[in-house]
Amino acid sequence: MKKLPLTLGLLLLPSLVWAGHSRFPYFDGGQSADGRFVVTAERVELPSAGKRQPTGYEWRFTWRDKQTGETRSGLLVGLTSGTDAVFDPVHAHTFVAPDGESFAVWNPHVCAATDPPKQKFPADLAAADARDWTGFSHRLVVYRKTGEIIARLDLKHFLAEDDWRWLFCYGRQVYWQANFAGLTRDNAPRVGYALYQISPDYTVLETLVGATAEAAHQAREKGITPPAPRLVRVNLLDGQLLDPTAELPPEKTPGRPFIGELSKRGEGGQASYLASLDPVRIAGSYADDKAQSKVPPPAEPIAKQPALVAPAAPKFLPARLIQDGFAKLDTPTWLVERQWLVFTDLDQGKQFKLIGDKEVSEIGPGGRGKVAADGKTWVGIAGDSLVRWDFSETKPVQLRAAPSLNDIAIDAPAGRAYFTTLKDPEKGRLTLVNLQDGAAAVVWDREQESSLVNPNGVALSPDGQLLYVGISSYANRKLSGIYRFPVLPDGSLDVPTGKQSKWYAANGPDGLAVDPAGNVFITLGGNVVIVSSEGKKIGELKIPRGSGTNLCFGGPKRDRLYVTTFTALYVYESAPR
Numbered sequence: 001m002k003k004l005p006l007t008l009g010l011l012l013l014p015s016l017v018w019a020g021h022s023r024f025p026y027f028d029g030g031q032s033a034d035g036r037f038v039v040t041a042e043r044v045e046l047p048s049a050g051k052r053q054p055t056g057y058e059w060r061f062t063w064r065d066k067q068t069g070e071t072r073s074g075l076l077v078g079l080t081s082g083t084d085a086v087f088d089p090v091h092a093h094t095f096v097a098p099d100g101e102s103f104a105v106w107n108p109h110v111c112a113a114t115d116p117p118k119q120k121f122p123a124d125l126a127a128a129d130a131r132d133w134t135g136f137s138h139r140l141v142v143y144r145k146t147g148e149i150i151a152r153l154d155l156k157h158f159l160a161e162d163d164w165r166w167l168f169c170y171g172r173q174v175y176w177q178a179n180f181a182g183l184t185r186d187n188a189p190r191v192g193y194a195l196y197q198i199s200p201d202y203t204v205l206e207t208l209v210g211a212t213a214e215a216a217h218q219a220r221e222k223g224i225t226p227p228a229p230r231l232v233r234v235n236l237l238d239g240q241l242l243d244p245t246a247e248l249p250p251e252k253t254p255g256r257p258f259i260g261e262l263s264k265r266g267e268g269g270q271a272s273y274l275a276s277l278d279p280v281r282i283a284g285s286y287a288d289d290k291a292q293s294k295v296p297p298p299a300e301p302i303a304k305q306p307a308l309v310a311p312a313a314p315k316f317l318p319a320r321l322i323q324d325g326f327a328k329l330d331t332p333t334w335l336v337e338r339q340w341l342v343f344t345d346l347d348q349g350k351q352f353k354l355i356g357d358k359e360v361s362e363i364g365p366g367g368r369g370k371v372a373a374d375g376k377t378w379v380g381i382a383g384d385s386l387v388r389w390d391f392s393e394t395k396p397v398q399l400r401a402a403p404s405l406n407d408i409a410i411d412a413p414a415g416r417a418y419f420t421t422l423k424d425p426e427k428g429r430l431t432l433v434n435l436q437d438g439a440a441a442v443v444w445d446r447e448q449e450s451s452l453v454n455p456n457g458v459a460l461s462p463d464g465q466l467l468y469v470g471i472s473s474y475a476n477r478k479l480s481g482i483y484r485f486p487v488l489p490d491g492s493l494d495v496p497t498g499k500q501s502k503w504y505a506a507n508g509p510d511g512l513a514v515d516p517a518g519n520v521f522i523t524l525g526g527n528v529v530i531v532s533s534e535g536k537k538i539g540e541l542k543i544p545r546g547s548g549t550n551l552c553f554g555g556p557k558r559d560r561l562y563v564t565t566f567t568a569l570y571v572y573e574s575a576p577r
Contacts, residue, residue, distance in 0.1 A: 027041040028094055029041065030093070030202070032098055034098070036066055037065055037097075038063070039064075040062050041059050041060060041061040042059070044058055044059075058075060060073060060075060063100075063145045072147070075147060091108070092105050092106065093105070096202060098202070098203070102143060102145060103145065104237075105143065106139075132154075139155050139157075140239065141153075142236060149465060150238060150239065150486055153234070153239055157533075157534065158209065158232055159209065162227070163209055163227075178195075178229050195208070199251065201251045201252060203237055204242070204248065204254050205233070205234050205254060208229045208230070209229065209230045210228060233254070238497070240534070240535075241534050313532075313539030314515065314530070315575035316573065316574055319541070319570040320570065320572075321568060322357075326345045326569070327566070328346040328348075328566050329344065331369055332550055334371060334375060334558070335378065336375025338391060340391070341562055342378065342391070343564060343569060344368055344369070349365055350363075350365060350366065351364060351365070360569075366380070368405050368406065368407065368408070369408065373462075377389070377390055378391060379410050379435065384401060386401075386405065399438035404421045405421065406456060407420050409467065410435075410460075414464065414491060416432060418432055418460075418467060419433065420458050420469065428445065428454040428455050429455070443495065444495060449495065452479075453474075454472040454474050455469050456470040456471070457469070459520070460514065461514060462518055466484055466487060467487055468514065469498075477507055481507075482502065482503050482504040482531070483499060483503055484503035485498030504520070504522075506524055506529070508524070508525070509523070510524070511523040511550030512551075515553060517533075519533065521551055523550060523563065525547050526546070528548060528561070541572055543563060543570065544570065545565070546568065549564050549565055550563075560573050
């Protein structure tokens with residue numbers, strides 16, 4: 001085989017060239033382990049008036065219960081593609097949950113635009129600002145049977161910090177995975193099957209991030225020691241990364257992909273990438289020990305590697321005091337249109353603003369509140385009412401009377417907000433409010449959810465699909481921690497999913513803030529703890545004096561972290577790179 005140059009570093013290359021194989025988009029339909037629930041998809045062209053060629057296409061799925069005849073259909077958000085897409089084509093494998101309530105779409109291949117002049121690969125794929133590139137998104141998406149997204153993993157969720165410098169581009173492909181030993185495109189039922197293992201119940205998937213033998217050989221010729229393959233394990237029900245060294249029951253232990261006849265079409269033995277139910281994915285065809293014995297054993301056993309390394313934490317300079325001498329500060333928030341930091345002294349019942357670096361002045365009477373992520377509208381307490389306000393001379397718009405508000409998260413595009421009540425009444429509660437008419441609905445209180453007592457800090461993920469809530473649980477600290485709830489299309493929360501377990505264990509969490517990368521910042525006593533979107537602690541900032549009450553991001557570039565204590569306002573500025 002002709003050797004390829006190491007363009008960006010070590011080749012994380014499952015197969016150097018898919019010679020003789022079609023590169024057409026495909027969507028392998030799947031079914032649950034017992035065959036009852038089936039998911040298929042088809043590519044639908046998007047026509048445009050006055051044009052002969054379609055402007056693009058989208059993937060539409062059909063979910064079916066073969067026992068009852070019930071069907072669902074909808075758009076697979078994230079797999080929409082087209083003639084101008086930078087991640088065309090889709091190469092998708094589908095796994096349906098045992099209960100049929102959800103399904104996962106695994107799209108491991110990363111592709112560029114089909115028209116070379118329109119390629120949008122970053123010049124340096126290892127650069128930090130390249131990791132959010134559109135073409136790296138939606139590698140694994142977990143959907144409800146109705147089509148709503150439960151979880152989405154991009155390429156950055158699979159790769160550790162050191163992995164990025166080993167990405168390899170060839171043609172319009174980006175390679176980041178290694179074949180499992182003994183499997184190649186020639187002896188696996190489908191090309192992609194060499195890149196993953198799946199559990200018999202289709203709920204746990206494993207993939208290898210690492211170098212093939214050919215890539216390792218080329219690296220060593222250049223004096224480079226390639227990293228050992230690293231096993232990454234994913235829960236296909238919620239998208240959470242799992243410890244690949246943990247013991248699992250047999251039905252959830254990933255093994256060899258399916259063993260069956262290679263589906264072919266046309267001349268030359270091209271693999272069929274037509275949208276259809278995968279013919280080898282039928283009950284009873286999952287590879288057992290006898291079938292696996294037909295696969296040549298690896299030259300060296302694959303060692304179980306440590307769990308995925310959490311991404312590096314953003315770096316900040318030491319805290320700088322802006323002003324002290326307050327009584328009880330809380331809810332700092334950044335007003336983009338005016339370039340103000342707004343915060344409240346609860347004991348004085350006054351709001352203050354910070355303009356520039358040090359200029360603090362009083363706004364007037366006011367209570368707790370936050371600005372939406374769009375940076376325009378403040379929602380909080382003024383007098384005896386919950387109001388929305390842009391801090392112009394126009395009076396605040398009253399939403400509802402006399403709410404008891406501790407902290408608030410605002411979803412401006414959806415026109416709603418979530419606020420916590422910590423102690424009034426003593427049970428505490430979480431409330432959803434419509435920002436247009438002030439209509440409010442209690443999401444839960446202690447009578448409904450005894451494990452979610454004393455909700456405190458609250459924040460939304462950058463895409464608005466997850467709500468983080470700090471549960472203080474003063475009477476039972478074992479329940480204290482950060483819980484994460486999927487946001488449903490109507491704004492309600494998937495409480496049963498979120499309350500199953502703590503997303504992050506924390507004793508007495510207070511304020512919460514989420515940065516654009518999805519990292520969660522928590523005030524915990526005299527520290528700010530930084531947690532990655534995967535729920536792993538990746539950093540900690542020391543508060544010079546006192547305990548943190550709340551925090552937010554602000555500044556012209558939204559890269560400054562403002563933290564309040566009872567008596568002082570501090571700022572952490574991003575460290576220069």
